Amino acid sequence: MVIALINARVLTPDEEIPRATVILEEGRIAAVGEGLPLPAGAQIMDLDGLTLAPGFIDIHVHGGGGFSLMTEDGDEIRSYARWVVGKGVTAFLPTLAAAGRPQMERWLATAASVDERLSDGASPLGVYLEGPFVNPKRKASFPPEGLRPPDVSELLAHVGAARGRLKLIALAPELAGARKLIAAARDQGLVVSIGHSDATYEEALEGISLGVTHATHCFNAMRPFHHRDPGCLGAILASPQVAAELIADGVHVHPGAMALLLRAKGHQRTILVTDGVAPAGLSPGTYSLAGRQIKVTSGRAILADGTLAGSVSTMDQMVRNLVRLGLATLQQALRMASLNPAAALGLEGGKGRIAPGFDADLVALDDGLEVAMTFVGGELAFCLPKGPAA
Numbered sequence: 001m002v003i004a005l006i007n008a009r010v011l012t013p014d015e016e017i018p019r020a021t022v023i024l025e026e027g028r029i030a031a032v033g034e035g036l037p038l039p040a041g042a043q044i045m046d047l048d049g050l051t052l053a054p055g056f057i058d059i060h061v062h063g064g065g066g067f068s069l070m071t072e073d074g075d076e077i078r079s080y081a082r083w084v085v086g087k088g089v090t091a092f093l094p095t096l097a098a099a100g101r102p103q104m105e106r107w108l109a110t111a112a113s114v115d116e117r118l119s120d121g122a123s124p125l126g127v128y129l130e131g132p133f134v135n136p137k138r139k140a141s142f143p144p145e146g147l148r149p150p151d152v153s154e155l156l157a158h159v160g161a162a163r164g165r166l167k168l169i170a171l172a173p174e175l176a177g178a179r180k181l182i183a184a185a186r187d188q189g190l191v192v193s194i195g196h197s198d199a200t201y202e203e204a205l206e207g208i209s210l211g212v213t214h215a216t217h218c219f220n221a222m223r224p225f226h227h228r229d230p231g232c233l234g235a236i237l238a239s240p241q242v243a244a245e246l247i248a249d250g251v252h253v254h255p256g257a258m259a260l261l262l263r264a265k266g267h268q269r270t271i272l273v274t275d276g277v278a279p280a281g282l283s284p285g286t287y288s289l290a291g292r293q294i295k296v297t298s299g300r301a302i303l304a305d306g307t308l309a310g311s312v313s314t315m316d317q318m319v320r321n322l323v324r325l326g327l328a329t330l331q332q333a334l335r336m337a338s339l340n341p342a343a344a345l346g347l348e349g350g351k352g353r354i355a356p357g358f359d360a361d362l363v364a365l366d367d368g369l370e371v372a373m374t375f376v377g378g379e380l381a382f383c384l385p386k387g388p389a390a
């Protein structure tokens with residue numbers, strides 16, 4: 001089916017087209033521009049008053065809407081995928097927190113078994129391993145049994161279990177054996193991230209020279225910055241080749257620190273991630289996550305000891321936060337939620353832009369930057385009841 005979206009303000013995100021027509025055909029964007037002829041037989045949808053942007057891509061997420069992506073039930077991942085389109089997300093990278101090896105293997109096998117192309121939900125893009133090769137000093141909410149020294153044979157076992165779908169791994173480059181692990185991960189085509197790390201500036205720079213190109217939730221669970229001991233944070237901020245994840249929920253990182261990150265990385269190398277956990281998007285209360293109790297209160301998810309346990313924010317909320325805090329224009333915030341995460345996974349040739357040939361993954365926002373419509377693979381996957389008539 002061919003769909004013609006008309007009268008939308010399009011942010012590609014690099015360019016603004018005030019009243020555009022976007023033609024969707026066979027899951028892809030066929031054309032975008034002002035005053036395009038409408039193909040015969042196309043279904044026409046009037047998006048007057050809405051801003052159309054590339055669909056959000058959340059590359060660091062553990063769950064939301066009551067669904068965990070750390071699960072042994074593939075249907076739970078599919079249910080999450082159908083829920084999250086309501087938040088403007090069209091693709092996501094299921095992320096596994098550190099866990100005991102048998103548990104991790106079962107989660108990994110489940111996450112890897114869910115097909116990328118779902119008929120009515122966001123696309124799972126593979127798997128992100130956030131552990132186990134991280135520093136116990138910076139474990140944050142990870143359980144102690146989930147932390148292990150770098151072990152190439154364990155990594156290769158996970159790569160095999162994921163059948164080509166493992167995309168990204170976070171590790172602490174200062175741990176003994178990390179050099180070999182980084183090399184092995186690069187050999188397997190994985191994006192290597194510094195995360196949950198207590199690395200000094202020098203240790204982090206060494207990791208970067210070996211192929212670390214990504215930083216897991218910048219500022220959180222990493223050695224902090226000091227002017228005589230700039231730590232891994234200093235190395236990340238000073239290294240243009242490293243792209244940085246940011247949890248812009250207003251809880252994990254102070255707006256001043258967000259501003260610093262954006263100054264150092266620019267809007268091209270900062271990636272919005274939710275780090276969302278299963279209760280994200282639900283009401284305050286007490287929930288169980290991977291066998292542990294999590295309390296959700298005033299926008300925070302905390303363990304019994306008060307440690308932050310991931311966020312309860314959503315991608316659309318973080319885009320609104322950046323704009324309202326004056327930290328980014330809408331165009332810049334949208335780029336950090338779509339093109340930049342696509343680029344982190346090497347998908348920038350097909351996702352993250354409204355341009356001919358790109359996947360027809362789109363989000364339409366209303367004046368308040370609330371999600372009005374979401375398209376995945378050229379099909380309407382979400383529409384606010386009060387949204388414009390189709």
Ligand SMILES: [Zn+2]
Nearest residue numbers: 060095130275
């Ligand atoms: Zn996480």
